[in-house]
Amino acid sequence: MSILKPKSIYKQFHQKLVIATSLLIIILSFIFYGYTKSTIFDEIQDSLYADAQLILEVSKTSNVNTNNFNLITSNGINVDIVELLNVPQSGYTYFKVGNKHFIQILYPFDVTKRKYIKIVKNIDSSIEMLNKIFNNLLLISLGGLIMVVLYAFTVSKTLLRPIIQITNKLSNMDENFLSQIKKDNLPIEFHPLANSINSLMTRIETNIKFKKELFIGVAHELKTPLAVMKLKNEVALMKKREAEKYQETMRLTVEQINDMNKMISSILDIGRAEGAQFEKPEEIDLVKYLQRKTNDYRMLSAKKKIVITFFSNVNHHEIYVQPTLLNQIIQNFVQNAIKFTPDEKSIAIRLEKEANTTTITVTDDGPGIDESIDLFAPFKRMGEESGAGLGLFLAKNAADSLEATVSLKNRTDDKNGCVATLILPNTTIPKKKESKKETSQK
Missing domain, CATH: 3.30.565.10 (Histidine kinase-like ATPase, C-terminal domain)
Structure with a gap:
């Protein structure tokens, strides 16, 4: 049978804080990277479609066909007119050739003849920029993670400090040294706990005081009749006396015993009253x-x-x-x-x-x-x-x-x-x- 080891609230807190915050940083980083990449690609796509529309508008003013539609290369952009037998579902394509990255769009030029404007753009610079953004996010996330770990340890110790303070205060107390917990240096959230402990300390101190007085009083109250009985009996035994004297001594002894019985009954009542608390x-x-x-x-x-x-x-x-x-x-x-x-x-x-x-x-x-x-x-x-x-x-x-x-x-x-x-x-x-x-x- 395995025995569960007690868990440290300090370790549990900073571990959960580190895990939760790290996941938040990672998720936010991926969301930001995905949003940035999507934004850049959307801008490139919109720019290419705008170029295709411009080319289509210009071509309407001149006689353009496959033979005289020359290949144009400018700033990494290739423009051509192609004839397609199968019309693709999406006119937008991303592909890679070797270490180079390209985006291609197909824009209708002459649908009856299945001719399309094909624009291919090299996006290596955009990919390089995204890689830099990703690396910077990675560094920022790593730095943020380190900050979170340090913050978690600091916050854990800060939250644990009042508990340690109260625990040390309680561990140094005994029945001879009961003092109130000062709330001046405690966060306001710990004031109800301090009030409860102080109230308990007051009750314990009062109870100890009364119990000490009770024990001292019991010893005193029982010692007095015992001393009286002892003295009276010793005097009665010093010499022979009349029967009435012995009877008087016995009556005094019985009275003292009755008083002691009353006291013992009262002490038993204290025990019963303490049991009645439950x-x-x-x-x-x-x-x-x-x-x-x-x-x-x-x-x-x-x-x-x-x-x-x-x-x-x-x-x-x-x-x-x-x-x-x-x-x-x-x-x-x-x-x-x-x-x-x-x-x-x-x-x-x-x-x-x-x-x-x-x-x-x-x-x-x-x-x-x-x-x-x-x-x-x-x-x-x-x-x-x-x-x-x-x-x-x-x-x-x-x-x-x-x-x-x-x-x-x-x-x-x-x-x-x-x-x-x-x-x-x-x-x-x-x-x-x-x-x-x-x-x-x-």
């Missing part, structure tokens, strides 16, 4: 989806007698999205709102469809947040409530995978609380299906 998008009615989810969330808020309401500026809104990632974001927003909203208060979920985006907000009546803290970083907590501090981190990762944005701000009205916002791009809506539905509605 989930196949599904078409869902976002309004009905949020209505159904709101009913589920009311069961969670019933214990604190919190009223959850849902509002939408449209009755239906179909969208393609990964449901697992979307649920990860909405559920985290609502769970945080329930956690920080006092009893018998309210939470509002709103959907607003705009021209290019769809905005989902979760507004609570809680104490608000400190906006100077990046709550989407791992292990960042709000207030005194318990938790691993990974929920918003998971929501941010899910939003990045959906090419959406999330934010957390305090309310701007006269009430306390915060607003969690998810902005989805409407580009995720299939245009073909959307157009079909709009047509059916019309």
Whole structure:
């Protein structure tokens, strides 16, 4: 089994450019040579026919016959009158005698007697001129071919230079050195590629930053309860104590283990969320989806007698999205709102469809947040409530995978609380299906 060798785009480009341009030069050269030759021969033919007509007109004024029609030679032209038994189909003939070239025409002189004026002209000078033209064209074509080869190599290198520049830039990058590609020296055609790579670099840099913070936070968060359990157990084992003391130590150990289990579950959720990035998008009615989810969330808020309401500026809104990632974001927003909203208060979920985006907000009546803290970083907590501090981190990762944005701000009205916002791009809506539905509605 033969293995195909990878082809170089550089070689392919200049080879195709050289071949295509060479064929163009050759074709144009032959067309020009053929046109020149045809033009010269046509002029010679027209000139001979004009001479024949002149001879015929002159002969009408004098008595001319075969005996007294003398052979005339002038400037390589021989004129004679001949009698032909078989009339040729074409009165124009090109022939060669030795190294000499001739053109002959036959022009009717006396058709009843089958007599024709025969003019033969030596065209060696014209052939020599055509040969010079051909040789000059050959030299010009050869020079043009050399220029094309040089031009092809130059253009190939010019077109390849930005790719080499970007490739070298990427090859020198690692997780500790991620820099943006500068577009100043790149042709404008490569700007979309540079923008895509820069956007990818930003996401990679953010992901690496969060992962490092996550690993450090996990080590810190797991090390603290382990240290507490170890110290408490060592103290309990230093001497014999009452059973209640040992029970207290065991209860503390169980509480710490439960907290660690919650944290480990959150870390597992991160792995599941990353796997959900490859989930196949599904078409869902976002309004009905949020209505159904709101009913589920009311069961969670019933214990604190919190009223959850849902509002939408449209009755239906179909969208393609990964449901697992979307649920990860909405559920985290609502769970945080329930956690920080006092009893018998309210939470509002709103959907607003705009021209290019769809905005989902979760507004609570809680104490608000400190906006100077990046709550989407791992292990960042709000207030005194318990938790691993990974929920918003998971929501941010899910939003990045959906090419959406999330934010957390305090309310701007006269009430306390915060607003969690998810902005989805409407580009995720299939245009073909959307157009079909709009047509059916019309």
